[in-house]
Amino acid sequence: MMNYNFAIRRKRGIQILFRHFYHKRISQLFQPINIISKDATGKKEELVSISQKLLVDCGIVRPRGNGMFAFMPLGQRVLAKLTDLIDEEMKLVGAQKMLLPTLTSGHLWKKTGRWKTTGDELVKVKDRHDKDYVLSPTHEEAVVDMLSEVYHLSYRNLPLRLYQISSKFRDEANPRFGLLRCKEFLMKDLYTFDQDEASAISTYDQVSEAYNAIFQRLGVPFVKVAGDCGNIGGSFSHEYHYPAAIGQDTLLICNGCGYSVNSELVSDSNNTNCSSCGGVITTTKGFEVGHTFLLGTKYSDPLNCSYQNENGRRSLVQMGCYGIGVSRVLAAAVEALSSETGIRWPWVIAPYKVCIIGPKRGSKEANLTSWVHFLTDTIGSIKSFQDDIIIDDRDTFTIGKRVMEAKKTGYPFIIVVGKKASELVPRFELIENITNNVQLFSHVQLLDFLRGK
Ligand SMILES: [Zn+2]
Incomplete structure (x- = not known):
């Protein structure tokens, strides 16, 4: 019994010491992204909806035969x-x-x-x-x-x-x-x-x-x-x-009284006026x-x-x-919600609310990676972001390529630890996916901004 408790305590201690080891990382994520568009398979374009194309291309779901889908992580x-x-x-x-x-x-x-x-x-x-x-x-x-x-x-x-x-x-x-x-x-x-x-x-x-x-x-x-x-x-x-x-x-929606009905219920759905108020349908x-x-x-x-x-x-x-x-x-x-180029998730169901992108390996800023883990911990301590942050740690890819992928996958906020993080007062890029708005924030400003979300 003593040994068992000791083992658990020791394991927890290690987890706290090396907390960043437990951060969610895209390098460890099973996300089978489609590089080649499905159109190339000869499937008729009109049979594929925006959601189907984006969800498959971004590795959110995988088709498993006609009309069957597997949900990826x-x-x-x-x-x-x-x-x-x-x-x-x-x-x-x-x-x-x-x-x-x-x-x-x-x-x-x-x-x-x-x-x-x-x-x-x-x-x-x-x-x-x-x-x-x-x-x-x-x-x-x-x-x-x-x-x-x-x-x-x-x-x-x-x-x-x-x-x-x-x-x-x-x-x-x-x-x-x-x-x-x-x-x-x-x-x-x-x-x-x-x-x-x-x-x-x-x-x-x-x-x-x-x-x-x-x-x-x-x-x-x-x-x-x-x-x-x-x-x-x-x-x-x-x-x-x-x-x-x-x-x-x-x-069919009446602009006058607001009465709305499925056309299956209406005998003459070509009628352009509401039967109860005469309003335009x-x-x-x-x-x-x-x-x-x-x-x-x-x-x-x-x-x-x-x-x-x-x-x-x-x-x-x-x-x-x-x-x-x-x-x-x-x-x-x-x-x-989405455009042809990327997914837009409702805020409450986005797979992760924040994606943090670190410096590229071999770049001048490569030594700033510790900021990535620091930001993950501090933003993760805000209740609404707890367990809702993923790090794109694929540091052999350029920042630009990873930003593009993060936008397409639809993470509402993308944070970049890049060149500006090496300034005297380190600053980070925050990209708001829906508006495409880019802002530069210090660590404190970033936390203040996200606390309001
Ligand atoms: Zn009406």
């Missing part, structure tokens, strides 16, 4: 930040996180009728005993069936809000635009259970507030429209869209990134999910379901 960091943000807002509406199996029994999908109505998009599989399963695209059947077995479910347990973040599957006929339309994707799905319709609507309003908060914190302009209930069903729904020229949905294309549904008893009825009410009788639970396409938010945000 930088991409995984973005997903983790998105997950944290969603978890925070879900907690505020009392939602509890759980995890359901990816496979759902086919017989449950047959009970609700969706085995047939979902059509070819449903990925059906069989086990060795010839039993049917689906690789779940959504989990209404699975969660309702689980809850229906909790026979002592009482009005005291309601409202109940359960959610998960997991891989979902869709046999997409025509996968394209990278993560925007693919076969496997990461989704947050929340299922809510209430005693009656009034409380289900109150839940719907609370979750809608959480959705507004999530999309406002991400900072990408979004449009909320009345949606099509489609194959999920229920009495009404709302969709959250990121605008994009290549978007698969057409949204503008059309925009978008990608759906979130969808909320008030379901009623569409699933609790066929799967017999009930609770004991105050009078001791069994009543069907009233449901809602609420999705956010997590991997799609990543791609659609990049699609909405």
Whole structure:
């Protein structure tokens, strides 16, 4: 025991002594950058979206067959930040996180009728005993069936809000635009259970507030429209869209009363005036990134999910379901914000907030590398930058080449330790990626500036 403790203490001591050894460094990062553009492979240009091209070129994701993508370490960091943000807002509406199996029994999908109505998009599989399963695209059947077995479910347990973040599957006929339309994707799905319709609507309003908060914190302009209930069903729904020229949905927005609707819901989408206020309707294309549904008893009825009410009788639970396409938010945000030349991340999900570039090996300033580690430690001590700094230590590359790569990867702030760092009062270049603004700061000025971010 003594030896064990001593070993741990000794290891920690070494970590503190050589802290810079633990700094995140691009030389150690698995980031398979595409040097040759995908266009050279003969793929038609119009089938590739900006986000797909940039995310693959910058080594954020790697294509793994048609409509499938692997997340590289930088991409995984973005997903983790998105997950944290969603978890925070879900907690505020009392939602509890759980995890359901990816496979759902086919017989449950047959009970609700969706085995047939979902059509070819449903990925059906069989086990060795010839039993049917689906690789779940959504989990209404699975969660309702689980809850229906909790026979002592009482009005005291309601409202109940359960959610998960997991891989979902869709046999997409025509996968394209990278993560925007693919076969496997990461989704947050929340299922809510209430005693009656009034409380289900109150839940719907609370979750809608959480959705507004999530999309406002991400900072990408979004449009909320009345949606099509489609194959999920229920009495009404709302969709959250990121605008994009290549978007698969057409949204109609009234400039008068603000009423917005998915064109799928409108019988005559060529009508240029609002039916309720007469205002002018503008059309925009978008990608759906979130969808909320008030379901009623569409699933609790066929799967017999009930609770004991105050009078001791069994009543069907009233449901809602609420999705956010997590991997799609990543791609659609990049699609909405980026230019052809580089990624722009929403501040809250940038893979690292700061990239620090040190002097080139063999240059006059090569002896200033210690500044890189000093800045990493001091900036890293600001709470909002903790663990959010990466050093481009590939010192055989010129500073210019590394700045270009850092801009393309989309780090919001790039700090250069170059010639000016050897002056009497050392100064550092701070490049603000979004504005392309370059400022020279002393160490103290730099910290003051970043503390305000
Ligand atoms: Zn109107």
